[in-house]
Amino acid sequence: MRNLSPTLPAIRFLRAGLVAAFAFGFGSAFNPAFSQDSEAASEPTPAEVAAVDEEQEVHDVAHFPIDKPELLNWSFAGVFGRYDQAQLQRGLQVYREICSSCHSLQYVAFRTLAGHGGLGYSEEQVKALAAEYQITAGPNDDGDMYERPGIPSDHFPSPFPNPQAAAVANGGAVPPDLSLMAKARAVSRGPVWTIIDFFTQYQEAGPNYIHALLTGYGQEPPPGVDVPEGTHYNPYFIASASLAMPPPLSDGAVTYSDGSPETVDQYARDVAAFLMWTAEPHLVERKRLGFQVGIFLIVFAGLMYLTKKRVWSKEPH
Amino acid sequence: MEGHSTYQPTNGAAKWLERRLPVIGLVHSSFVAYPTPRNLNYWWTFGAILSFVLVAQIITGIVLAMHYVPAGSMAFNSVEAIMRDVNFGWLLRYLHANGASLFFFAVYIHMFRGMYYGSYKEPREVLWILGVLILLLMIAAAFMGYVLPWGQMSFWAATVITNLFSAIPLVGTAITEWLWGGFSVDSATLNRFYALHYLLPFMIAGVVVLHVWALHVTGQNNPLGIDIKSKKDTVAFTPYATIKDMFATVVFLILLAWMVFYLPNYAGHPDNYIPADPLKTPAHIVPEWYFLPFYAILRAIPNKLAGVIALFSAIAVLFVLPWLDTSRVRSARFRPIYRQFFWIFVIVCIGLGYLGSQPAEGGYVIASRILTAYYFIHFLIILPVIGLIERPKPLPNSISESVLQGSGGGATATTTGSEG
Numbered sequence: 001m002r003n004l005s006p007t008l009p010a011i012r013f014l015r016a017g018l019v020a021a022f023a024f025g026f027g028s029a030f031n032p033a034f035s036q037d038s039e040a041a042s043e044p045t046p047a048e049v050a051a052v053d054e055e056q057e058v059h060d061v062a063h064f065p066i067d068k069p070e071l072l073n074w075s076f077a078g079v080f081g082r083y084d085q086a087q088l089q090r091g092l093q094v095y096r097e098i099c100s101s102c103h104s105l106q107y108v109a110f111r112t113l114a115g116h117g118g119l120g121y122s123e124e125q126v127k128a129l130a131a132e133y134q135i136t137a138g139p140n141d142d143g144d145m146y147e148r149p150g151i152p153s154d155h156f157p158s159p160f161p162n163p164q165a166a167a168v169a170n171g172g173a174v175p176p177d178l179s180l181m182a183k184a185r186a187v188s189r190g191p192v193w194t195i196i197d198f199f200t201q202y203q204e205a206g207p208n209y210i211h212a213l214l215t216g217y218g219q220e221p222p223p224g225v226d227v228p229e230g231t232h233y234n235p236y237f238i239a240s241a242s243l244a245m246p247p248p249l250s251d252g253a254v255t256y257s258d259g260s261p262e263t264v265d266q267y268a269r270d271v272a273a274f275l276m277w278t279a280e281p282h283l284v285e286r287k288r289l290g291f292q293v294g295i296f297l298i299v300f301a302g303l304m305y306l307t308k309k310r311v312w313s314k315e316p317h
Numbered sequence: 318m319e320g321h322s323t324y325q326p327t328n329g330a331a332k333w334l335e336r337r338l339p340v341i342g343l344v345h346s347s348f349v350a351y352p353t354p355r356n357l358n359y360w361w362t363f364g365a366i367l368s369f370v371l372v373a374q375i376i377t378g379i380v381l382a383m384h385y386v387p388a389g390s391m392a393f394n395s396v397e398a399i400m401r402d403v404n405f406g407w408l409l410r411y412l413h414a415n416g417a418s419l420f421f422f423a424v425y426i427h428m429f430r431g432m433y434y435g436s437y438k439e440p441r442e443v444l445w446i447l448g449v450l451i452l453l454l455m456i457a458a459a460f461m462g463y464v465l466p467w468g469q470m471s472f473w474a475a476t477v478i479t480n481l482f483s484a485i486p487l488v489g490t491a492i493t494e495w496l497w498g499g500f501s502v503d504s505a506t507l508n509r510f511y512a513l514h515y516l517l518p519f520m521i522a523g524v525v526v527l528h529v530w531a532l533h534v535t536g537q538n539n540p541l542g543i544d545i546k547s548k549k550d551t552v553a554f555t556p557y558a559t560i561k562d563m564f565a566t567v568v569f570l571i572l573l574a575w576m577v578f579y580l581p582n583y584a585g586h587p588d589n590y591i592p593a594d595p596l597k598t599p600a601h602i603v604p605e606w607y608f609l610p611f612y613a614i615l616r617a618i619p620n621k622l623a624g625v626i627a628l629f630s631a632i633a634v635l636f637v638l639p640w641l642d643t644s645r646v647r648s649a650r651f652r653p654i655y656r657q658f659f660w661i662f663v664i665v666c667i668g669l670g671y672l673g674s675q676p677a678e679g680g681y682v683i684a685s686r687i688l689t690a691y692y693f694i695h696f697l698i699i700l701p702v703i704g705l706i707e708r709p710k711p712l713p714n715s716i717s718e719s720v721l722q723g724s725g726g727g728a729t730a731t732t733t734g735s736e737g
Binding site: 112312 | 355356357394397400401407408411552556557560561563564567568570571574575577578579580581582583587588590591600671720721
């Protein structure tokens, strides 16, 4: 063992170096001061660059959002998660009465509003709802486009004929399509929570974000945070300190028929749940099948283990 | 080492076929009578798991290909159609996407097992090299597959990675534009990536056949790293290895099911649910988690060309690993110093993965540089040197002796694991 000894200091030295490396790396995760001399690999848009630069210098906020979203209890979370049918219907109402004036829902067909696991409307109700929309169809035999009432196979029509029209009407910012919004936004939870989330099945970052954003308006920007004209301060916005969308909800703006509270908070919860459904319409089916598959696999694995034990019982290994 | 076939066809049809094409005998000698060391632990089941995942990826992939449209204007919409309208399309897509993640998870365990037990050493060098070749093909296949949904991350990952080739002096731009089929990542790029993504798995399957062939010529390594000395050291592949592999595969399927049914987007990036937009760069462009260590190495180097060289070297160095490790003892069980460095190396790889997920700035860059340097030092300095200065523990005389005695060493110390 004598020739081991000269290598031990080398091992210690390497260990110390690696500990330093990890301290640097993880230190950066918690201490924004580390991230001052940034040489970002990507090139954000000029607006984002301006916002980020000012934020970092004046305020020492390296990463958006400024505040993390509140974690809410959702009926669709967890192994036995199910959509709350009444909540989805209220969320659809909020979308139709408020969001739909600017935001499209292009991947959602009216027909999917019927059936189990989701909003649960009857086919007659879906037909009636679709017919309330005017859909541009055609061209007809004369070569002309024409308007006709919607049918269940149509998708929600866009409020604007094209992205350019949407941009002009909204001060240059195109309101994004909302179909996938609940899966397209997630505030980073940091390395530790990311690992814990694997075991707790946290998959509700999207609806939590939507709720936080919709309820996050109306706060005074902290001193030093510059809010450009035509934008609105919101500490939950994922990309900068303020966004072009004005506060869309206000208490009493939508009249519920089921007696639910007519508050911004309730509207935000309902529309966030609805948008989770538009992003993941087969969620309930997925979780139900997953439970069945899981039970099967666990029983199967148990039987395989016993078989394996039996087969190997006479062979030392 | 090749198991001599004890297969005797009993019925007429089998006899008829066996005289003309002894394929049943081949399967019998390879997967039934094939002698496998009796002391293999569960780290050895990942070969079977990987074979299963490859087949599962090909099957789900072929069905997805029936519904997917590889055109810039329709790719994203067709994926959404799969998710919403195709019967169990969501299941197929989540299986395929998470299957890819777990494919890499399993292949990394498989490789670390090979490193820990010295499975790449004489006479298994070619077996190891074929494995690294499979990893290379997997990386290409996974990267191109990630581009297909044509979301923001798909598009920008394709842009970042294809741009690496522009670092090549003189011909870089020409090569990059040739890869793109245009002057930027566009529909033409997507279309060819789709064609290649469909091709590569079958190339992987071909190399897997060679990999298994090489394995069956040299025989499996085992946790003791010593050669098989007699029939007593082995058991027949079927039923012993088969049942163990099947049990491990089912356990692995539980993990896959956990992800597919309850965490289907855990391994993905939210930005990939935003359609590709060439005019809008995401704040942080990150690859899939299984590429993060390599991505950290790429970004650790300030010079683009040098970064690209480091990236490719990180994989290339694996090809020569059998000759960098100078110790003739295979298993880390008998190598007290190497065992420490092995675990340090594992932690460094995980650390690089974490750093790859963070923005390339400040302390992250410094840490990436230290760990990148260590990654190469491990292969180029530590492995050759400790092989020379380390005194291994005594090796047991045979697998059967060790198994019957418990896990202790044998009476006669030998420093070489490759005699006999």
